[in-house]
Amino acid sequence: MNIAIIGCGYVGCAVAQYWQQKMTFIITATTTTPERVPKLQAVAQKVVVTQGNDQVKLKLLLQDQDIVLLSVGAKGLNYYQDAYINTAKTLVSVLQDIPSIKQLIYTGSYSVYGDQNGAWVDEEIPANPTNINGEILRETEEILLAASSENLRICILRLGGIYGPNRELVKIFSKVPGTTRPGNGDDVTNWIHLDDIVAAIEFVRQNRLQGIYNLVDDAHLTSRELLDTLLAKYSLPQLTWDSSIKSNRSYNATVSNQKIKAAGYKLIHPQMIF
Numbered sequence: 001m002n003i004a005i006i007g008c009g010y011v012g013c014a015v016a017q018y019w020q021q022k023m024t025f026i027i028t029a030t031t032t033t034p035e036r037v038p039k040l041q042a043v044a045q046k047v048v049v050t051q052g053n054d055q056v057k058l059k060l061l062l063q064d065q066d067i068v069l070l071s072v073g074a075k076g077l078n079y080y081q082d083a084y085i086n087t088a089k090t091l092v093s094v095l096q097d098i099p100s101i102k103q104l105i106y107t108g109s110y111s112v113y114g115d116q117n118g119a120w121v122d123e124e125i126p127a128n129p130t131n132i133n134g135e136i137l138r139e140t141e142e143i144l145l146a147a148s149s150e151n152l153r154i155c156i157l158r159l160g161g162i163y164g165p166n167r168e169l170v171k172i173f174s175k176v177p178g179t180t181r182p183g184n185g186d187d188v189t190n191w192i193h194l195d196d197i198v199a200a201i202e203f204v205r206q207n208r209l210q211g212i213y214n215l216v217d218d219a220h221l222t223s224r225e226l227l228d229t230l231l232a233k234y235s236l237p238q239l240t241w242d243s244s245i246k247s248n249r250s251y252n253a254t255v256s257n258q259k260i261k262a263a264g265y266k267l268i269h270p271q272m273i274f
Contacts, residue, residue, distance in 0.1 A: 002100075004028045004065045006052060006091065007072030007083075008040050010167065011107055011197055015069060016043040018198050028061055032075075052087025059094045062101065067205060070106040070144070080133050084140040092147040103153045104144065105204050107197070110158045110190055110214060112138045116253035118188045123158075123212045123259050130250045141212070153210040157200060160216035160255065164194025169230055169274060176227060178237035183247025185224025190216040190255040193269040203265045213260040218270040220254050226272070233274045 003019060005012045008029035019025045020043055029044035031037065032051055040047045050057040052072060062068065070091065074083040095101055111134050112127035127138045141156050148154040163169050192215050200215050221229070224241065231238050257267075 001025045001067065002028070002065045003067045003069065004030070004062055005044070005069045005071060006030050006058075006087065007070060008036075008044070008047075009071065009073050011162065011194070012069065012071040013040065013043060014164075014194055014198050015071070015201050016040070018202065020044070022202075028065065030061065051082070053082060053090045055090050055094060058090055059097065062094060062098050065098070065101050066103075068095075068101055068104045069201065070104060074133075080136045084136050085143065088140045088143040092143055095147055095152060099151060101152060103155065103205065103208060103210075104147070105201055106141070106144055106154070106156045107201075108141055108156050108158050109137055110160055110216060110253070110255045111251045112141065112158065113253040113255065114251050115249075116251075118186070118252050118254055120256055121253045122256040123214060134250065145212075148210065153208055155204050155209045156212045157197075157204065157215045158212060158255070159197060160190035160192040160214075162194065162197065163191060163273075164197075167194070169226075169272070170234055173227065173230060176239055177231055178239065180240045180242050181223075182242055182245035183223075183249070184243040185222055185227070185241045187223050187247055187249050187252040188254045189219075189221055189223055189226050190253070191219065191272055192216050193273060195268045199268055200260065200265055203260075203263075207263065209263060213263070214255050214257050215260060216255045216257050217267060217272060218257070219272045221272065223249070230274055 016027050027044040028046040029040045030048045048061050072083045074080045113121045114128040114130040129135050
């Protein structure tokens, strides 16, 4: 099986490594950063340096592929439009001419739900992003889903916050100890370990899933619970909350993972690893 991974960063690289080791697929990986080529050559048979909106290169590298994993990331807030919408538009225009591709898997974000005041949300709840980046992510989903056909299955995974090897929680929150944060810490967080992202993508591939699936763990800790636990574990200075200042988090929802569980996926790490 031939698989193209467009955007082979933290997630894409881990998936490529898994597929190489477990499935012996032929992997083509893309990156926008030439310096990453040697690293990707260890997990992919072919590495292409390209921007996602380069239609000529994209069409060339997707010839004879069976599956596409779209796992792009933006290097800074100013690049969201290019990284997501322009890549999605280019990809959709190219896919129409490549009948060999039967499935597109896209790693999105639960941030498209926006601020739901901590209420439960599932895939039936309309996306309601509260900032421009969330709007871009929602539009990206819409562009990709519109390309779905009898021949092409589109599956979107709305990921929680990503953590795992070399991206541990204590590293992600390294600047938090001893600080003061706005709000009261009651907003709900949703996370997913890299192991589960890799396994869920393989599950989606095996079962040829289509449509939208949330991919978060079962923890649903508040920011206060998460940070108190983390700082206590590493004996770091606790933080304080200033409820006189509004929280600056632009999304707050308790994200249901029941749909992907009902499809048969079993979480590797249902609770958070501190």
